[in-house]
Amino acid sequence: METKTVLVRICAGTHCYLMGGAELQLFSEYLPAHLKDQVIITGSPCLGICDAEDGCKPPFVLVNDRKVQQANIQSLLEVVKNELEK
């Protein structure tokens, strides 16, 4: 069976960066060792979700196609684990 992988795209836009996204750039250091091979982390230019009027707040991260708002290291870890268990 092929190993399941998730794609984590961290927004590096100004807004997200200022609202806490800066810390997320270190996400790979917080990944448990056994998950490291299954998670691909990349940066992204502004994801363009910040000006949508749905009340969601930055920083934003896309885990596969799932939008994570007000992301922090903890919540991001949860989402990544969920996504892998799916």
Place this chain on the structure above:
Amino acid sequence: MIRKAYHIDVDCVQVSKEGCQVCGDAFLSRKIKAEDRTVVALSDGLGSGIKANVLATLTASMAVNFTLQKQPIERTAKIIMSTLPVDKQRQISYATFTIADIETGGEARIIEFDNPPWLLFRQGKKIEMPKTELVIDWNDQRKRKMLLSQFALQLDDRIVIPSDGVTQSGIGSVNMPFGYGEEGLIEWVEKTLAEDPRISAHELARLVVKKSCTNDVYKPKDDISCAVLHFRKPRRMLICSGPPYDEAKDKVLAEMASSFQGKKVICGGTTSKVVARELNLDIDVGLDLDESGLPPASRMEGFDLVTEGILTIGKLAELLEKQTNSQITGSGPAVEILKMLMDSDVIHLVVGTKINVAHQDPSLPVELEIRRNVMRKVARLLEEKFLKEVHLQFI
């Protein structure tokens, strides 16, 4: 309009005599945009330390300003000599100078008075230039000689103006009992030019001064200065920041960026997306954090650097304000841009004026300045402080 063909890269590096806090040599340069002229003066004041510095600064500033006013050199020299105070011990009023008046077309006029001879390097080799003697009667009845040269510069010519601290460095040592001398300097500059034919004015001046310090075994016996003028093709650089106000102009921006000859930088996430979309390119966002605390830089084919927008240019403006010499320290995207800027002569700033709605969020922890204003500040600093030719354009 006639396009300006050449650029004059000017810099001077100085080291003070061992034990002195200020340098007794003074270097001044002025660029007159309207007249396409650059005037520089290097003066060595009598003695060393504060007193010499005051004399040299006075001389250099008079030399530059009178030359700018197109005063005849005889008159300039006379006024300088009668202005300088008479030294108590030596009973003379004295300071040496070299004045170079250069037009961007290449016309050069150099006057030398008691400084070591200025040197012209063409295609990496020292070239002898005819010098005419001008004899001037001072108030003290003593006749003094000045040397005047007038000639046309060619592309890639370098003029090296050393102070006597350079040519006399190492004097009294076993290796060079009579000092480094003109020959030693020429040989060494030719060697340096052979190793790096594209060397900047700053780097060459720095190496000459460093070599002179070495001759003096790192305890300079006199103030050491070296000024270098490099006559060369202008290096061009483009910074695009901000998406155009009107989306219809996106194409124009992208076209401008892709056809530009020279270094290209994009500051702004949205801007880079606009350009990437129009030119059908991929943006590869880096995730390497560095000490600058700025969002990471990205890569895009055909561009030298792609960075975040307002925070980076804000930092850049701050760096430009603090920067006092050509030595750049630190790391991060803003420092990278700064390095490129310092290495360029003609800088085009293309600023998109669309407002980023997300930046109006009241919960943002810092106040985000308006891009237009920051870029205006960057343009002003580059123009006034760093004498760059700047073209600012809003789109």
